[in-house]
Amino acid sequence: MSIISKDIQKAIALLTNEELVAIPTETVYGLAGNIFSEKAIKSIFETKKRPFFNPLIVHISSVDILKNIVSEVPKKAQILADKFWPGSMTLVLKKDKSIPDIITGGKDTVAVRVPNHAVTLELLSKLPFPLAAPSANPFNNISPTKPEHVERYFKNDIKMVLDGGSCKNGIESTIIGFENEEPIIYRLGALAVEDIEAVVGKVLVKNKKEENPDAPGMLAKHYSPQTFTVLTTNILDEISKHQHKKIGVLAFNTSYKNEGISTEIILSKISNLQEAASKLYDALHELDHLNLDIIIVEKLPENGLGNSINDRLKRAAFHQ
Numbered sequence: 001m002s003i004i005s006k007d008i009q010k011a012i013a014l015l016t017n018e019e020l021v022a023i024p025t026e027t028v029y030g031l032a033g034n035i036f037s038e039k040a041i042k043s044i045f046e047t048k049k050r051p052f053f054n055p056l057i058v059h060i061s062s063v064d065i066l067k068n069i070v071s072e073v074p075k076k077a078q079i080l081a082d083k084f085w086p087g088s089m090t091l092v093l094k095k096d097k098s099i100p101d102i103i104t105g106g107k108d109t110v111a112v113r114v115p116n117h118a119v120t121l122e123l124l125s126k127l128p129f130p131l132a133a134p135s136a137n138p139f140n141n142i143s144p145t146k147p148e149h150v151e152r153y154f155k156n157d158i159k160m161v162l163d164g165g166s167c168k169n170g171i172e173s174t175i176i177g178f179e180n181e182e183p184i185i186y187r188l189g190a191l192a193v194e195d196i197e198a199v200v201g202k203v204l205v206k207n208k209k210e211e212n213p214d215a216p217g218m219l220a221k222h223y224s225p226q227t228f229t230v231l232t233t234n235i236l237d238e239i240s241k242h243q244h245k246k247i248g249v250l251a252f253n254t255s256y257k258n259e260g261i262s263t264e265i266i267l268s269k270i271s272n273l274q275e276a277a278s279k280l281y282d283a284l285h286e287l288d289h290l291n292l293d294i295i296i297v298e299k300l301p302e303n304g305l306g307n308s309i310n311d312r313l314k315r316a317a318f319h320q
Contacts, residue, residue, distance in 0.1 A: 003154075004147045004161045008123055011162045015127060020044060022136040022150040023059075023123065024164025025115035027088050027172050027190050028143040028281065029150050030059065030133025031158070041102050041132055047157050050139040055105040056132040057090050057173070058112045061124035069112050069130065071096050074181040076200045083199050086116035088169050088190035092177035103132055113173055119164040135172065136161075140224050142288065142316070145170050145281045170278035171308055176203070188308040190277060224316045225288040229295045231310075231317040238296045245293035250283055252276060252298050263290055273305040280309055284316065 005011075011021045018037040023030050031048060033040030035058055045052055058069055063081045066073065070093040073081075077091050095110035104110050112130075115121065124131065135143040136150045144150045145167040154161075174189035174196065185193060185205040197203055227248070232238040235249060239260045249256060249264040253271040256264065265283040267276035287295050297313050300306040 002151065003159060004151055004163050006119075006163045007160075008119070008126070008162070011123055011160060012126055014160055015040075015131070018043075020047060020158045022144075022147070022154065022158060022161040023120045023131065023133060024147070024162060024167065025059075025117045025120055025133075026167060026169045027115070028145055028167055028170070029136040029147065029161070029164075030057075030115075030131075031136040031150075031154075032059070032131040032133035034127075034129045035100065035103055035132045036098075036129050038100065038102065041100065044132060044134065045102075047154065048134060048137070048139050050134065052102070053105045054134075055107060055109075055111055056103050056134050058099070058103065058110055059115055059120070059124060059131045059133050060112060061121055061130075062086075062114060065130065066112065069096055069099060069110060070094055074178050076181065076183050077176075077178060079200060080176065080183070080196070081114075084191060084195075085114035086121060087114070088116065088173040089113060089196075090173045090175045090187075090189075092175060092186060109177070111175060117164055117167075119162060123162065142225055142284045143172065143281050144285075145278075146285075149282075149285055166278075166282070168278055169274075170280055170282070171305075171312055174308070188311040190305070190308065192304045193307065194304055225284050225295055227288050227292050227295050229297060229317045231297050231299055231313050233299045235296055235298050242294050242296075246291070248287040248290060248292040248295045250287060250295060250297040252300050262292060263287065267300075273300065273303075273309070276300060277305050277309055280312065 018040045020033050023032045072094050090113040092109050092111045147161045147163045150161045169190040172189050174191040175187035176183050177186050183203045246262045251266050300309050
């Protein structure tokens with residue numbers, strides 16, 4: 001029996017009872033639990049097999065709730081929140097003492113955002129507590145952008161996936177922390193650096209940290225298919241290295257029409273980076289379930305969302 005359902009009341013009942021529910025956002029599906037329930041939060045880490053040092057993102061219903069979650073809001077953080085929430089931006093700020101350490105990996109900061117998805121905003125507005133919700137996938141696996149992806153991962157582990165359709169942005173939120181009140185990008189994501197800089201000026205990007213990460217998504221290996229995956233700037237050259245193998249190709253905007261290709265998916269025939277981002281994880285899921293020997297992925301242009309997509313692909317690939 002499917003665990004996918006549109007029943008918000010059922011989701012509320014499960015979450016109130018300290019159970020987990022997978023929820024839709026505009027970025028990816030999240031594995032959600034009550035931030036004030038130690039049982040629920042431990043269950044998130046255990047279900048995902050996620051290390052406890054890796055912090056979780058707190059999801060709130062509106063910018064007005066921020067004051068209950070954090071102890072201070074730098075001026076530029078407030079400007080960004082007012083501009084981009086609800087939206088694909090997570091802020092890492094000094095936490096309020098009420099926020100449990102298990103959420104923050106023991107740090108004095110907490111990651112928080114207002115998701116831009118009507119179903120989850122309705123859910124959050126009806127709950128008396130915020131939700132912690134990392135991506136609804138086993139640790140290091142491909143993030144889910146459809147309810148079916150979550151069900152495939154967790155049908156025996158959770159009771160419900162709240163169906164909100166396909167995620168329109170398709171990669172995780174951009175995470176911004178603050179050092180000396182100045183914004184620092186800890187994770188590239190669905191909100192382009194250029195859009196952020198248009199509001200607050202130049203920002204530093206610091207989005208890799210293996211030990212004691214400042215925010216989710218900073219580990220070098222992440223978002224990975226089970227199939228051997230290679231990232232390249234030259235698809236045809238890479239194909240020539242893997243003759244007699246069953247090859248899947250994930251291309252940006254061009255069909256390579258090579259007889260060595262078993263399956264090919266093009267992210268955006270019109271070279272639209274937003275479309276490419278929205279299709280990225282679904283395409284990787286599809287290729288990963290075709291029993292291929294190798295997935296060859298084409299690097300995207302290094303601008304705007306192309307930087308965020310390439311960041312995910314570098315972490316997904318077994319080598320560059």
